[in-house]
Amino acid sequence: MEDSITLEDKLKERIKELTCLYRVSSLIRNSNFNNRKALLNEIGISLKQAIRFPKEAFVEIKVDEITVVTGKKIEDAIFIISAIKTFSHIKGAVTVGYSKRKFSENAFLKEEKLLLKKIALEIGDFLEREQIKEKEKIAQSQIERAGRLTILGEITAGIAHELNTPLANILGFTELLKERYKDDEIGSEDLDKVIDSAIYSREVVKKLMFFSCEMPQQMTAININTIIEESIRLLNPNFKKKNISCTVSFSSDEVYLKVDKIQLTQVIFNLVMNAIYFSPFKGKINIEVKDKQKIVEIKISDEGEGISKENSENIFNPFFTTKPVGEGAGLGLSVVHGIIKSHKGTIAHETNSPKGTIFVVRFPKS
Structure with missing residues (x-):
């Protein structure tokens, strides 16, 4: 099936390739980012039609967890492949293949390999714009x-x-x-x-x-390791009630910060008490203090049910709580947020593995 290609055939192939590029560009330009799989499927169809022997070819496009195949995929195949990259990181690939029994590697034209690279580049640009839009949101x-x-x-x-x-x-x-x-x-x-x-x-x-940060602060440079250790000792009865083990680790013996001692104690108390409340019986709580170049980072992790997506935006709002009526006023985390903000710090939460939540508090050293 790999007969020599005439000038007329070459011209026809170029038209097919240019039509494919125009079609792919139009698909990407008009995409609203909502259905990535449908978009990749349309690109696969357009690419298959642009190949020299479309009836014999298959096209496979992989991006992250999505894979679309146009035509019947052949395991014992010869193929050309081009990586899809976003911000220099490989996110997937575009593959075009033929059966080894019918074709040799000479079946692919040089222009088809260039076409594949251009389409992979177009998809990569689309994914980059998608990421930028998500970050902007x-x-x-x-x-x-x-x-x-x-x-x-x-x-x-x-x-x-x-x-x-x-x-x-x-x-x-x-x-x-x-x-x-x-x-x-x-x-x-x-x-x-x-x-x-x-x-x-x-x-x-x-x-x-x-x-609301209306309380007067007494800012002094202190070793916060001591404050955290004292807080954990005072909370020992609470750990024992649920048979929870707590491990504390410090990156260095002394970690100095200019903070309000009472307010920092309140931050640790609130976050650890929350971790205890949502931890299962015989659960584990880890507290990690890292003294970095410009910041001090405190991580408090538990093995509870975690924070649902719908609640994640509200947990620092005053009077918001997931606890039953009478067990919380919904001010604990909002107070923590206010104190950390008044210290020019930040607080965020992330998912613990395999389950639970990690609260990450960062205080600037300056």
Whole structure:
């Protein structure tokens, strides 16, 4: 089947190749990134039609986990292949093949090999644009979320200030009433309930002020290893309740940071308490502290159920919680976020393997 090719045949092949390139460019240009497999399938059909012997050929396009084959794939085949790259990384390949029984390697024209490279390049460019668009979407989402958190911070700061005065009045006047009705046992008990409720409300207000960074900070350079070790010791009873093992590792014996000691303790407490709450019985929690060139990184990982995609955008928002009613006010992580932000740091979460969540806190050294 590999007869010599005439000038007229060469011209026909060039037309087929140019038609294929135009068709592929049009497909990619008009793609909305929604159905990658359908796009690759159309490209495969166009490429197969452009090959010298389309009825005998098969085309295979692989990109990440997607594989499309046009024509009947032949295992014992001769083929040409071109890598698909995005940002210099190989993401897949385009392959065109014939049966070894009918064809030799001379069946492929030099121009067909160039065509394959051009199509692989077109697909690579498309994938790069897809990645850029996805990164832009994530960046936009992060900007919008940061804006929402800033507005929430301003709102909660105002709420906290407005509530502080009436709560102080409730506590003060209730104490006076308790003195007046000290002989009334039932009345005193009721007043104790009012005092307890006011104190609880004041703690919620304090957390709101932490979230909005309104609490005064006492920044000192301290060895944070000591703070983390002390926090873990204090939480020992909580570990024992669920028979959870906790391992702590430090990249160096002393890791110094300029932080507010009380606020950093609150960050560690909240994150570890969360890890304990969501960990299974006999689970494992790992705390890792790394002293890097420009930052200090703290990783806290658990083996819980992990954070679902729909909740991941909201976990640092105040009053958002996945805990049952009465077991959490939804302020723990928002307080943590506020404290870390006030220290010019960042907090993020990622999936633990094989299950669970890793919270990653990074503080700048400067």
